[in-house]
Amino acid sequence: MSITAFPDEAVEPPCGDRLGVLFDELSELAGQRNAIDGRIVEIAARMDGLWGGHTGCRSLAGLLAWRLGASLEHSKSIAAIAERIEEFPRCVEALREGQLSLDQVGVIARRAGEGSDEHYRAFATNASVSQLKKAIKLEPRPDKAPKPEPQASVSKSVGEDTVTWRITLPAIESAKFEAGLTSHHEALIGEWKRDHDADESDTGHHRDELRRPPFPTLPNAFMRLVEAGWDAEATARPQGHRTTVVLHLDVKDKVAALHLGPALSAADRQFLTCDATCEVWFERDGQPIGSGRTTRTISRRLRRALEHRHPTCAVPGCGATRGLHAHHIQHWEDGGLTELENLVLLCPYHHRMHHKGEITVLGPASRLRVLDCDGDELSHGTLARRPHGPPPQARPYPGTSGERCDWWWYTAYQPPSQNQMQDATVTVQPKDEYL
Known part of the structure; x- marks a missing residue:
C-alpha cells in the first residue's frame, strides 16, 4: 500500500x-x-x-x-x-x-x-x-432465579472529593456494630466535655464556643473505632497483611507441620514463612525440645521500601497492587537475607505458582528474572515489531450508515x-x- x-x-x-x-x-x-x-x-x-x-x-x-x-x-x-x-x-x-x-x-x-x-x-x-x-x-432474557437472601457486604463508590462506603449487615452483627459505634461516640463526647465545656455562669461562654472544636459526630466515632482496631492489629502484627504461622519443625528429618494441622511440603513451608509472623517449635522424635522466638520476617519499614521501589507484582504481565506478599528470592532457610536486594513483591497467585514450581523467580532484585515452566524468561516488552510482509488482502471497510435507528420498526x-x-x-x- x-x-x-x-x-x-x-x-x-x-x-x-x-x-x-x-x-x-x-x-x-x-x-x-x-x-x-x-x-x-x-x-x-x-x-x-x-x-x-x-x-x-x-x-x-x-x-x-x-x-x-x-x-x-x-x-x-x-x-x-x-x-x-x-x-x-x-x-x-x-x-x-x-x-x-x-x-x-x-x-x-x-x-x-x-x-x-x-x-x-x-x-x-x-x-x-x-x-x-x-x-x-x-x-428477551430467561427468567432469573429468585434472589438469595441479602448477605453481609461492604462496597464503596468514589466521588470527586469524597468516598462513600456502604455496609450491609445481618441484624445481630448490625446490633454489635451499633453498640461499638455508640460506645466510641459517647467516649468522644465525654472527652469533648472534659476539655471544652464552659461554665454556664461565665459571661464570655459565647466567645468560647467560637473557639471550640466541632461537637463529635458519628463519622468521628466510626474513625475512632477503625483506629482502635488498627492500633490493636499493628501491635499484634506490625504489617497486618498476613497471619501468624505456628510451625512444629522436626530438627532431625526437617519435616514441618502446622500447629494442630497437617504436615507441610517444603514448598508450602517456604510459601507460608515468606511474609508472616512466625512461631516455630523444635521437636525431636515427636517431643518438643524448645521454641524459637516469635519474629516478623518482613518489618513495616522494609515493606514500605519494597512498595516504593516497585508497587506492583514483579511478574511481567501482572499489574496487581493489593494483597502483595513479600517474597525471599533466596529463601531464609537457605541463608537468604531479609533485605531489599533479596526481597520482591508478588501477588498471592504468582507467589503460589513460584512455590509450586510453575514459575521461577531469580535475583537479585536489581536484576530480577522470571522464568516460565520451560525455563524461558518472561519479558516486560510487547511482541510488536515492524512488519516484513504486505498487508492482508481485504476489501475496504464500508463503515456504518450513520443513520439514526428507528427502534419502532426493529425486531x-x-x-x-x-x-x-x-x-x-x-x-x-x-x-x-x-x-
Whole structure:
C-alpha cells in the first residue's frame, strides 16, 4: 500500500474531493486493520489451554494486553470473541474479511444470546457499536432465579472529593456494630466535655464556643473505632497483611507441620514463612525440645521500601497492587537475607505458582528474572515489531450508515428452540495462508 499523494497543481482540488480521497484511504486501512484483528482473534482462540504455565498470566485478556501492548478493555474484546468463536462464525468471518470492526464483533460476543450469529451479522453491517448495544439489550432474557437472601457486604463508590462506603449487615452483627459505634461516640463526647465545656455562669461562654472544636459526630466515632482496631492489629502484627504461622519443625528429618494441622511440603513451608509472623517449635522424635522466638520476617519499614521501589507484582504481565506478599528470592532457610536486594513483591497467585514450581523467580532484585515452566524468561516488552510482509488482502471497510435507528420498526432477536439451534450449527475453519 502506498500513501496517497496529490499531484502538484497550480490549483488545489476542491475540499470535498480531497476529503473523499482521505476517506477512501481510511476505508482501505480500516479493512486491513479489521482483517488483522480477525487473525489475532484466531490466534487467541488457538492459545486456549496453552498460555497458563508458560506466562503466569491470570487470564487470556491479561496475556493479550501484555504481549500486544494494548489496553485491558481492548484485550477483553479479543478474548471474548476468541472464547465464542464457534458460536459466531459469520460475524468472525466478516471481521476476518474486513467488513466488521473488532468493537462491533466484541459487543456481540460479550452480550448476545446463543444462536444470534446470523441476525447480528446482518444488523451489524449498518449499525454502530452503540446501536448494537441497544439492540442486544432488547433481547428477551430467561427468567432469573429468585434472589438469595441479602448477605453481609461492604462496597464503596468514589466521588470527586469524597468516598462513600456502604455496609450491609445481618441484624445481630448490625446490633454489635451499633453498640461499638455508640460506645466510641459517647467516649468522644465525654472527652469533648472534659476539655471544652464552659461554665454556664461565665459571661464570655459565647466567645468560647467560637473557639471550640466541632461537637463529635458519628463519622468521628466510626474513625475512632477503625483506629482502635488498627492500633490493636499493628501491635499484634506490625504489617497486618498476613497471619501468624505456628510451625512444629522436626530438627532431625526437617519435616514441618502446622500447629494442630497437617504436615507441610517444603514448598508450602517456604510459601507460608515468606511474609508472616512466625512461631516455630523444635521437636525431636515427636517431643518438643524448645521454641524459637516469635519474629516478623518482613518489618513495616522494609515493606514500605519494597512498595516504593516497585508497587506492583514483579511478574511481567501482572499489574496487581493489593494483597502483595513479600517474597525471599533466596529463601531464609537457605541463608537468604531479609533485605531489599533479596526481597520482591508478588501477588498471592504468582507467589503460589513460584512455590509450586510453575514459575521461577531469580535475583537479585536489581536484576530480577522470571522464568516460565520451560525455563524461558518472561519479558516486560510487547511482541510488536515492524512488519516484513504486505498487508492482508481485504476489501475496504464500508463503515456504518450513520443513520439514526428507528427502534419502532426493529425486531429484536428471538432465541430459537434447542432443535433449531442444533440444525443451524456452523463451524469456521482458519485460513491456511496465515499459518
